[in-house]
Amino acid sequence: MKPDIKSDIKPNVKSDIQQFITTPLKIGNRVIPGRLILAPMAGLTHVAYRELLDGYGGCGLLFTEMCSARSVPHENRYVSPVFRWRDEELPRLVCQIFGSDPESMATAAKRVEAEGFFGVDLNFGCSVAAICKKNCGAALLKTPDLAVKMVRDVRKAVSIPLTVKFRTGWEDRPDFAMDLARRFEDAGADALIFHPRVAPDRRSRPPKWEYIREVKQAVSIPVFGNGEVFTLNDCEKMIETTGCDGVSLGRIAIAKPWVFSQWSNGCAVEMEIYRKNIKQMILLLSKHYEATPAIRKFKKMAVYNAALFRFGHSFLKKMSRADDFFEIESAVDAFFDESPELADRPNLNLFR
Numbered sequence: 001m002k003p004d005i006k007s008d009i010k011p012n013v014k015s016d017i018q019q020f021i022t023t024p025l026k027i028g029n030r031v032i033p034g035r036l037i038l039a040p041m042a043g044l045t046h047v048a049y050r051e052l053l054d055g056y057g058g059c060g061l062l063f064t065e066m067c068s069a070r071s072v073p074h075e076n077r078y079v080s081p082v083f084r085w086r087d088e089e090l091p092r093l094v095c096q097i098f099g100s101d102p103e104s105m106a107t108a109a110k111r112v113e114a115e116g117f118f119g120v121d122l123n124f125g126c127s128v129a130a131i132c133k134k135n136c137g138a139a140l141l142k143t144p145d146l147a148v149k150m151v152r153d154v155r156k157a158v159s160i161p162l163t164v165k166f167r168t169g170w171e172d173r174p175d176f177a178m179d180l181a182r183r184f185e186d187a188g189a190d191a192l193i194f195h196p197r198v199a200p201d202r203r204s205r206p207p208k209w210e211y212i213r214e215v216k217q218a219v220s221i222p223v224f225g226n227g228e229v230f231t232l233n234d235c236e237k238m239i240e241t242t243g244c245d246g247v248s249l250g251r252i253a254i255a256k257p258w259v260f261s262q263w264s265n266g267c268a269v270e271m272e273i274y275r276k277n278i279k280q281m282i283l284l285l286s287k288h289y290e291a292t293p294a295i296r297k298f299k300k301m302a303v304y305n306a307a308l309f310r311f312g313h314s315f316l317k318k319m320s321r322a323d324d325f326f327e328i329e330s331a332v333d334a335f336f337d338e339s340p341e342l343a344d345r346p347n348l349n350l351f352r
């Protein structure tokens with residue numbers, strides 16, 4: 001039976017921060033209901049995870065995993081592991097695309113628009129070697145003219161909201177990010193999602209939130225800050241210190257998909273939500289994927305669930321060794337039956 005996860009969330013009185021994050025925001029020609037949005041994450045923000053997230057509510061905008069612009073025009077949504085969705089989520093779902101040339105990005109964006117997505121997002125942030133080697137993702141920050149042309153050509157191709165997710169650049173220079181932000185706005189971007197880290201940094205050093213403030217001041221379109229927002233206090237601090245219009249949540253959204261709803265409503269959660277959440281993820285992965293990819297995807301996500309607990313390492317080890325979901329569920333029950341202790345902050349050795 002599907003666990004009623006929402007019943008574990010207890011509403012409270014709304015504070016200023018809750019008022020702010022639940023205030024609608026205009027992005028291009030559309031409006032989102034709240035200012036906490038999901039960050040796109042390869043291998044994590046798949047259709048099964050998004051259905052889990054939808055069960056809790058509170059997320060202003062959903063994002064797919066990054067999809068190859070060259071593949072998108074020909075993808076079969078019922079077969080593709082990444083270009084896949086539930087019809088009911090489309091009005092709140094942005095498709096993130098990556099590519100190396102403006103023409104393929106524009107063609108992919110047209111398919112995204114034709115399918116009825118809320119919007120399209122251009123990935124200028126992924127610094128994984130396999131992506132950068134193909135001149136995609138953050139590699140495009142080395143050729144800003146090309147990145148700007150991509151924004152302009154996609155803008156000409158579609159009328160749905162167009163967002164850009166980018167990093168500081170390849171050097172620690174906020175002036176570069178500010179200049180680029182202005183150029184993206186001039187080229188027709190409707191909102192920016194800014195992750196203030198240099199591209200070679202794979203989340204080893206803290207993001208420089210002060211750069212978000214500079215980017216925000218450089219443009220008049222909405223700017224979402226991103227990077228190491230793990231608690232409502234972090235969220236409040238980012239909004240207060242940077243003036244950003246909203247916050248994009250990455251890893252914490254995988255570990256605790258209820259945070260959008262919890263932070264928006266200021267409610268407490270019962271400890272049981274952690275166990276129920278993992279079990280619900282198993283159900284949804286099994287619904288959307290064959291057994292082997294479902295287990296592979298689960299193990300990738302479980303790292304973030306385990307990172308929330310003291311002694312999360314040994315919990316993770318037990319889940320990783322399991323061969324099927326029965327064994328995984330046994331490991332989950334054994335762990336939670338012992339009333340595990342939550343860590344103050346996620347374990348960053350696991351939260352990579």
Ligand SMILES: Cc1cc2nc3c(=O)[nH]c(=O)nc-3n(C[C@H](O)[C@H](O)[C@H](O)COP(=O)(O)O)c2cc1C
Nearest residue numbers: 039040041042066125165195227228249250251352
């Ligand atoms: C496993 C993983 C996969 C990611 N994949 C993408 C991606 O496909 N596209 C993208 O723009 N960013 C990607 N990111 C970066 C996140 O969107 C986000 O910028 C980063 O995790 C920092 O935010 P956080 O501290 O809230 O997690 C990924 C991050 C992780 C951990």
